[in-house]
Amino acid sequence: MYSQAAMTPARNTAFLPVQPVQRAPTLQDVFRGQPVDSYSAGEAIFWEGDTAGHIFDVLEGVLRVCKILPDGRRAIMGFIYAGDVLGVSMQSRYLFTTEAVTDVKVRRFSRNRFFTLVNESPELRPQLLAILCDEMSAAQDQMLLLGRKNAEERVVSFLLAVHRKTGVGNTIELPMSRLDMADYLGLTIETVSRMMTALTRRGLIVATGRHTIALPRINALRDVAGTDEPRGGIQGGSSAPRRAVWPN
């Protein structure tokens, strides 16, 4: 769900005079000069099914991306942070609703013009591709989490993912509510709460506030996560219980 300012190899820098850093354009540059839109926590940026008119560059704050079933069940597909680009993996309509978790500032850009621009720029094209591949990678990790991890593994995986993305030292911020976490992890708010309590009791996490948490034993957490490094294919599978590695 994230995008990275991936790959911007400083290739020509050596040839450039000291002064004007004519770095290759980044996707973020596309949004330069666009007006800044502000949203308060809880506000929607757009809804699933809306005509996908814009792409967004997130300057500040955190967003959640979600889908809702007819009976009200909600699933959060991901959280979007400052520096991420929102709305690239869309064709004509938004695939999900996006709402502000915290107060948010974004720059908006016409989707058509965005794709035209990117399409015409040999520098930007690979960046777009990189974003899409990163999103796909994150989505697949999430499918693994939702399909095969238990509650504790899900919560720990989430804490570690947040740490990787925005952690400072061994501390992380969780701006979203427990309900958001639950809807992201395919759990209930109570289960998330219980897992957090259990982790605290075991000394694996230390809650400074409800939304600030220290991870004093990250490696122990990694052991609990089930895996943040899903390993490749296994042969012969010594440990694979009942679950055939080589069906058929």
Added chain:
Amino acid sequence: MYSQAAMTPARNTAFLPVQPVQRAPTLQDVFRGQPVDSYSAGEAIFWEGDTAGHIFDVLEGVLRVCKILPDGRRAIMGFIYAGDVLGVSMQSRYLFTTEAVTDVKVRRFSRNRFFTLVNESPELRPQLLAILCDEMSAAQDQMLLLGRKNAEERVVSFLLAVHRKTGVGNTIELPMSRLDMADYLGLTIETVSRMMTALTRRGLIVATGRHTIALPRINALRDVAGTDEPRGGIQGGSSAPRRAVWPN
């Protein structure tokens, strides 16, 4: 990194296998003339973590794409059919293992050259984008399924998805085993089996063989699926209705 490859100027145009075609070239054209590789059911095409050297055009058969946790738990991220292109959403390494569900025939093409070609073709670029967006869309539907649907809804959603993709009349083929279905739906083989039995008893499906199934009452199935048409967002924000919006 594929993105670097994408930026690499074409230097060996002479080797390009894309034949002059009258109509606008399609991604499949890129694979034309490549030798056909065959795999038997159960064989792996590539492994998660392998260097992503190739992109594949599936000519025949069905593949499964999966990830495995260290203790052997497996999650299937999707099934790939003839006509699909495999391996586009990759950076330098394959994100998942791909195995043949049935006997399979594919054409293989160097990933670097593939991205170079696509990057240089104004006709192919949008097609690649479209594929990635479709993959993203499918991944998000799957996250919704895994995070918020119950066993019955998962199985029915799957049957409907297969029908949409490859159904003939009201009949579908399920070339994969129950274990594959289970690992795709985040369930166990027993639960899948029980759900199929229950659906049969209710007359919602009719099993001709273990792998051939008729859906005589598709609309009834759609009602059961939870939704194949996730509706738009909720107004307001952080206070999503905890459960059902309407009384159950």
Added chain:
DNA sequence: CGTCACTTTGAAAGCTTTCAATAGGAGTGG
């Protein structure tokens, strides 16, 4: 026609959810 692998079915166990109530925090107003 027998074997092997996959599937179905049954019963008990387990993990997460549901229901219910208490606790904690942030913001507001006196």
Added chain:
DNA sequence: CCACTCCTATTGAAAGCTTTCAAAGTGACG
């Protein structure tokens, strides 16, 4: 600045759905 209120989070206990364990059934194939 403190009391009050509302909303979010935590905790407890029971219920429920899916999994686990076990065994029988079915079908493909040599």
